[in-house]
Amino acid sequence: MIPTFDDYFAALPEILLLGMTSFILILDLFLKDHQRNITYLLTQFTLLLCAVVTVFTVQGRPVFAFNGLVVDDLMSDVLKVMIYLAVTIALVYVRAYNAARGLFTGEFFALALFATLGMLVMVSADHFLTLYIGLELLSLSLYAMVALQRDSARATEAAMKYFVLGALASGMLLYGMSMFYGATGSLELESVSAGLAGGLGSSKVLIFGLVFIVAGIAFKLGVVPFHMWVPDVYQGAPTSVTLFIASAPKIAAFAFTLRLLVNGLEPLVADWHGMLVVLAVLSMVLGNVVAIAQTNLKRMLAYSTISHMGFVLLGVLSGSLNGYASAMFYVLVYVLTALAGFGVVLLLSREGFESEELDDLKGLNRRDPWFAFIMLLVMFSMAGVPPLAGFFAKLSVLQAALQQGLVWLVVLAVMMSLVGAFYYLRVVKLMYFDDPQHQEPIQPLGDMKVMLSANGIGLLLLGLAPQPLLTLCMVAISHSM
Numbered sequence: 330m331i332p333t334f335d336d337y338f339a340a341l342p343e344i345l346l347l348g349m350t351s352f353i354l355i356l357d358l359f360l361k362d363h364q365r366n367i368t369y370l371l372t373q374f375t376l377l378l379c380a381v382v383t384v385f386t387v388q389g390r391p392v393f394a395f396n397g398l399v400v401d402d403l404m405s406d407v408l409k410v411m412i413y414l415a416v417t418i419a420l421v422y423v424r425a426y427n428a429a430r431g432l433f434t435g436e437f438f439a440l441a442l443f444a445t446l447g448m449l450v451m452v453s454a455d456h457f458l459t460l461y462i463g464l465e466l467l468s469l470s471l472y473a474m475v476a477l478q479r480d481s482a483r484a485t486e487a488a489m490k491y492f493v494l495g496a497l498a499s500g501m502l503l504y505g506m507s508m509f510y511g512a513t514g515s516l517e518l519e520s521v522s523a524g525l526a527g528g529l530g531s532s533k534v535l536i537f538g539l540v541f542i543v544a545g546i547a548f549k550l551g552v553v554p555f556h557m558w559v560p561d562v563y564q565g566a567p568t569s570v571t572l573f574i575a576s577a578p579k580i581a582a583f584a585f586t587l588r589l590l591v592n593g594l595e596p597l598v599a600d601w602h603g604m605l606v607v608l609a610v611l612s613m614v615l616g617n618v619v620a621i622a623q624t625n626l627k628r629m630l631a632y633s634t635i636s637h638m639g640f641v642l643l644g645v646l647s648g649s650l651n652g653y654a655s656a657m658f659y660v661l662v663y664v665l666t667a668l669a670g671f672g673v674v675l676l677l678s679r680e681g682f683e684s685e686e687l688d689d690l691k692g693l694n695r696r697d698p699w700f701a702f703i704m705l706l707v708m709f710s711m712a713g714v715p716p717l718a719g720f721f722a723k724l725s726v727l728q729a730a731l732q733q734g735l736v737w738l739v740v741l742a743v744m745m746s747l748v749g750a751f752y753y754l755r756v757v758k759l760m761y762f763d764d765p766q767h768q769e770p771i772q773p774l775g776d777m778k779v780m781l782s783a784n785g786i787g788l789l790l791l792g793l794a795p796q797p798l799l800t801l802c803m804v805a806i807s808h809s810m
Contacts, residue, residue: 339394339401342383349375350442357435372438380413397517400455404809408452415577421780422672423569429680444470448581457506457516475566487565494558502545508538518593525596549582550638553611563631572671583660605646612639617749644726652729654803662722669784670707692765701760703785710788712753718791
């Protein structure tokens, strides 16, 4: 069928982002190095413009476009706006760091925008092919961003590991999708779900395909035992790229998980529920325990991410609208927390020096009490200390799991949260009770100082008043699932 106006209207944010990214990529060819701020400002303007278009094209009901390839619903709109916000904040944080390391280039901004486009496609996909195309666009952009620091052997090694393991995971995902296509004769998620509910396909083939799909999802989320790339990539990539990987792509991975498992494979919930339980338990246990042994701050935050993704799965495996909304709330809170945490790490880095070790945080309160306080808020939020946003995020997913009778899983999650509190509080101890190892003044750019301060205080305000965002997540899920 020929696409109609309604089709283009539903995909307007993606079309606009692709057009602006292509324009910025071509314009940057004619700019000199000292004019690179033009590319930066155009990139930020593009994200703002896409956010405005997304908000003004919100429709009260799901709209299926391009013959079922794309769906424009409330969940996709909310997640898109959060993706724009996360990428905008990330680009503000990385500006000074990239400029000092020769990474403040048109390629970085173009790759960031193409990665954002991949995230939008994943969020709006309603078809196996669209999901896969969005995932690959995001993945290929991230591989290139990790390898962007060409004179760094560590970054090149991290990019190679990420690429090889990512290609393997993508192949597994594609193989699983092909099995469901063979069993149901369709690639559209709703049709696949209807076919499975109607008893199409051999149970052995479906379970085999489901294993491959869950493995692919687990890799993209970075959960155990498909977590091998996370600590190596977080440590090996430039910190500005680590910040990007740790934030907005997690929102897209959550949407990807929900679209595949809930929209497409819900009739097999009894099967994928058990798989997610195993992944969640392993992630919470290994992520928190191994993080204790880390002396590198980026590796510690990598294992912390693995444990947090286990909590996200806790919400998804509950199999209820409340659970999905709680998982969505958790992901959004985690992304804001990760942005602030890596923002402080970037702040402490300077030309010729990478702030990567835990010892680099020693005595931060004496060097800059305000940003030590921001980092304290981040650590308390990740640990789930009230009244920070992270506390209510954990509470919401635990309540959702408890309502489904998963008492033992809730008890285990609480115990692992206590284990995790140790290494988060260790960071606070280093900042407030140890002598500083560095005496250099911390001099952030004005926009970064304001944004990082707002980011940290936002975690506190969101903890004091979590209900508006929780309600928004519940409304978005209930109108979209």
